[in-house]
Amino acid sequence: MIEAKRMLLCLPGKSGKIPNPLEKGYIAGDPQHEVRYEFDSSGKPKRLYTVPKVIREEIDTGERIRIILDKSDENRLPIILEKIAQRAKNKSLRMELLSRKEVHVEHPTMELNFTFNLWDWQRGLLKIVYELACMELGPEYLEDPTAAKFRAILRPETLSREQALQQGLKGTIRILGGEKPLLFLVDNPDWMVGGLLATGRSICGYVNLFNIFEGSIVVTVEREKYWTCQDNGIIWVIDVPNKSASRNTLMELVRAFTAESFE
Numbered sequence: 001m002i003e004a005k006r007m008l009l010c011l012p013g014k015s016g017k018i019p020n021p022l023e024k025g026y027i028a029g030d031p032q033h034e035v036r037y038e039f040d041s042s043g044k045p046k047r048l049y050t051v052p053k054v055i056r057e058e059i060d061t062g063e064r065i066r067i068i069l070d071k072s073d074e075n076r077l078p079i080i081l082e083k084i085a086q087r088a089k090n091k092s093l094r095m096e097l098l099s100r101k102e103v104h105v106e107h108p109t110m111e112l113n114f115t116f117n118l119w120d121w122q123r124g125l126l127k128i129v130y131e132l133a134c135m136e137l138g139p140e141y142l143e144d145p146t147a148a149k150f151r152a153i154l155r156p157e158t159l160s161r162e163q164a165l166q167q168g169l170k171g172t173i174r175i176l177g178g179e180k181p182l183l184f185l186v187d188n189p190d191w192m193v194g195g196l197l198a199t200g201r202s203i204c205g206y207v208n209l210f211n212i213f214e215g216s217i218v219v220t221v222e223r224e225k226y227w228t229c230q231d232n233g234i235i236w237v238i239d240v241p242n243k244s245a246s247r248n249t250l251m252e253l254v255r256a257f258t259a260e261s262f263e
Contacts, residue, residue, distance in 0.1 A: 005210045009190065009240050010043035018043040025112035033068055035110055048108060054080065071102070119161045122173045125215040127154055129205030132194050133219040136234055137203070137226045146220050171204065171217030181208050182216055185253045186237065195235035197250065198223055206235070 003019040005011075012018050020039050027033040034051040050070035057064045065084055069077060088094065130150040134141055141147050149167040153159060186193040186208055193208040196219065203226065205219045220226065233250030248256075 005189075005212060007039075007043060011240055017041075021114075022110070022112065025110045028109035028111045031111075032066075035108075037110060048110065052076065052080075054084070071104075119164075121213060122161070122215075123153065123159075123164070125173050125207050125209075125213060126150065126169075126217065128194055128207050129215060129217045129219060130154060132196060132205055132207075132236075133203075136196050137220070141220070141226070144220050144222065144225075146218065150219075169217055171215065173213070173215040173217070176211055176214055181211060181214050182206075183208065183235075185250075185257050186235065187211065188239075190239065190241050192238040192240065193235060195233060197233040197235075198227060203227065210240075 003021040006013070006019050007021065010018055018039065018041075020037070022037045025035055025037065027035060032053065032055055034053060036049045036051055038046045038049055040046045049072070050068060052070070052073055053068045055066040055068070057066070067077070067080060069080075130147070133147065133150075137144075146169070149169055152167050153164045153169070181187055183193070183197075183206060189211040191208070192210065193206070195206055197204045197206055199218075201223050202218050202221045203223050205215070205217050207213070207215045235248050235250060235253055236245065237248060237253075238245045
């Protein structure tokens with residue numbers, strides 16, 4: 001889902017490429033007709049390309065062969081037919097061309113299958129929260145008992161969700177799915193948001209990625225050790241379309257929200 005949002009915003013990753021979660025699929029109703037939805041380097045759709053495929057089916061009278069090609073690969077057809085003919089000859093079989101059909105669909109429908117590992121993205125949000133805490137609370141946070149719990153979850157290469165729960169971190173991580181975020185001040189689907197909020201004697205880490213994923217996790221229960229005169233919270237806002245990033249106190253966000261509401 002994050003890749004889909006980055007694709008819509010034309011936001012490249014570390015490789016410099018804009019992600020394309022729609023790259024591999026098939027024509028609706030025909031799983032054997034595989035297609036590739038291609039984009040140019042700027043993230044704009046270029047074409048829906050039919051992946052070459054040779055399908056063999058055993059029938060009563062022998063073998064039926066179905067060849068699927070993109071129009072741009074039409075020049076490859078004689079080569080493919082020659083290989084099939086040679087294979088049939090080696091088996092003492094007779095090849096007969098039954099039909100050829102060229103199809104042009106003005107607005108094709110594409111289907112895809114996705115598999116989500118929910119624990120992987122939950123762990124990813126925990127990593128963001130931990131890094132925010134280290135950045136804002138300073139080196140001494142590394143000695144905090146809650147920081148040790150974060151590391152126990154993040155350091156192992158593989159760790160089950162059940163093992164992570166044994167560390168006893170408190171908070172929630174969820175897919176918003178159209179619901180409003182907990183922090184209404186940052187309700188913007190084009191923003192990536194992260195920061196720390198004071199909650200009584202604790203400090204809570206908060207992350208909101210494009211109003212898709214949201215996490216709120218306690219990073220310490222010793223607020224007074226780190227924040228004595230803070231403005232109740234520090235929030236980073238990355239405005240992706242405008243390519244800007246800002247560090248704000250919670251009250252600065254409140255004032256900006258109030259000013260905008262009464263304009």
